Amino acid sequence: MIATTGLVDFHCHLDLYPDHAWAVQSADVAGVFTLAVTTTPRAWSRNHELAQGTRHVRAALGLHPQLVAEREREIDLWECYLPETRYVGEVGLDGSPGFFESLNAQKRVFRRVLENCAQAGGKILTVHSLRSVKAVLDLIEAHLPPERGGIVLHWFTGTKNEARRALDLGCYFSINAAMLNSDKHTALLQGIPLHRILTETDGPFTRTGDRPSQPADVKLVTALLGRFYGLCMADIASHVRDNLRVLLG
Ligand code: MN
Numbered sequence: 126m127i128a129t130t131g132l133v134d135f136h137c138h139l140d141l142y143p144d145h146a147w148a149v150q151s152a153d154v155a156g157v158f159t160l161a162v163t164t165t166p167r168a169w170s171r172n173h174e175l176a177q178g179t180r181h182v183r184a185a186l187g188l189h190p191q192l193v194a195e196r197e198r199e200i201d202l203w204e205c206y207l208p209e210t211r212y213v214g215e216v217g218l219d220g221s222p223g224f225f226e227s228l229n230a231q232k233r234v235f236r237r238v239l240e241n242c243a244q245a246g247g248k249i250l251t252v253h254s255l256r257s258v259k260a261v262l263d264l265i266e267a268h269l270p271p272e273r274g275g276i277v278l279h280w281f282t283g284t285k286n287e288a289r290r291a292l293d294l295g296c297y298f299s300i301n302a303a304m305l306n307s308d309k310h311t312a313l314l315q316g317i318p319l320h321r322i323l324t325e326t327d328g329p330f331t332r333t334g335d336r337p338s339q340p341a342d343v344k345l346v347t348a349l350l351g352r353f354y355g356l357c358m359a360d361i362a363s364h365v366r367d368n369l370r371v372l373l374g
Contacts, residue, residue: 130156132347133365134340135299136214136251136279136325137161139175139182140168142337146175152340153179158369159340162215162251164189165196166203173209185212190219190253193234194227200234207241207248214251215279218264221256232260239268249275249372251299258283262290271295275372280304280327285316292321297372299325302333302342305349319354323372324365 134152139161142148152159161172162185172184188196188203207213216238218231242248250269254261258281265276277297281288281304291298298317301324304310324346329337333345344358351361 128156129341129344131366132157132341132343132362133324133369134159134326134328134343135277135323135369136301137328137338137340138164138215138330139328139340140172141329142339145171148339149175149179149182153181155339155341156181157340157343158366159183160185160212160214160251163187164192164215166199166206169206169209183212184210185214185251186210187213187215188234188238189215190217190227190231190235191224193231194224197227197230197234200237203238204241207245211248212251213238213242213248214277215253216250217253217279218257218261219253219255220260228257228260232264235261235264236268239264243269243273246273247374249277251277251279254278254281254283256282258287258291262287262294265296266294277323277372279325281313282310283313285313288313288316292317297321297323297368299323300346300350301325301327301331302338302346302349303327303331305346305353311353314353319364320368320371322350322365323368324350 139148159182169186176182176184279299326338331338333342348358351358
């Protein structure tokens with residue numbers, strides 16, 4: 126059994142497992158620094174309450190772009206809770222076929238998220254950018270200066286040029302196992318320096334073996350990254366912890 130203590134899962138939906146409290150406890154017992162993202166601000170209070178009793182789990186306040194078509198007005202609630210948290214997500218844009226129609230509403234919401242974070246200062250955001258990388262980066266560039274907040278692009282699937290632009294804007298990238306199984310994405314990784322890398326599972330939306338991934342499964346991502354960068358797993362884990370420390374200032 127490979128130790129999981131000190132690994133980082135910077136994007137996991139702990140409240141979407143059958144037993145939320147158990148999922149939080151398991152992440153904590155595994156010693157995995159886990160960012161529990163949420164998809165609606167209505168989920169914030171319970172996530173925050175469960176995470177507060179742990180050493181390794183923190184909750185993030187989100188409004189998922191795929192829910193904006195039905196829930197745009199919840200941005201008011203999101204704004205009310207913002208002072209309670211340092212972490213924001215899942216937020217961003219989704220330009221894929223099922224969600225393209227709400228793209229203008231998504232942009233309004235994401236812009237408000239960025240403006241509020243810029244005003245507050247010190248927030249860390251985990252950002253969804255499926256089929257919308259250019260628009261996501263345009264909005265970040267216009268509304269959240271790097272010295273006012275940190276951006277982590279989750280499950281990034283843009284081009285090499287878009288990755289370079291994101292790096293110039295100070296963004297980090299959280300990498301999951303599915304990204305490392307695709308040649309297209311491993312090619313992309315070659316342009317991303319190790320000091321901008323974090324790890325994630327995006328559980329339960331990814332699978333490890335025959336079940337939904339859990340935070341402890343981030344050890345697989347860590348091992349695959351080790352192979353990619355030619356380092357041992359412990360060295361990758363230590364780099365990722367350092368990166369997280371720098372990001373958190
Ligand atoms: Mn997600």
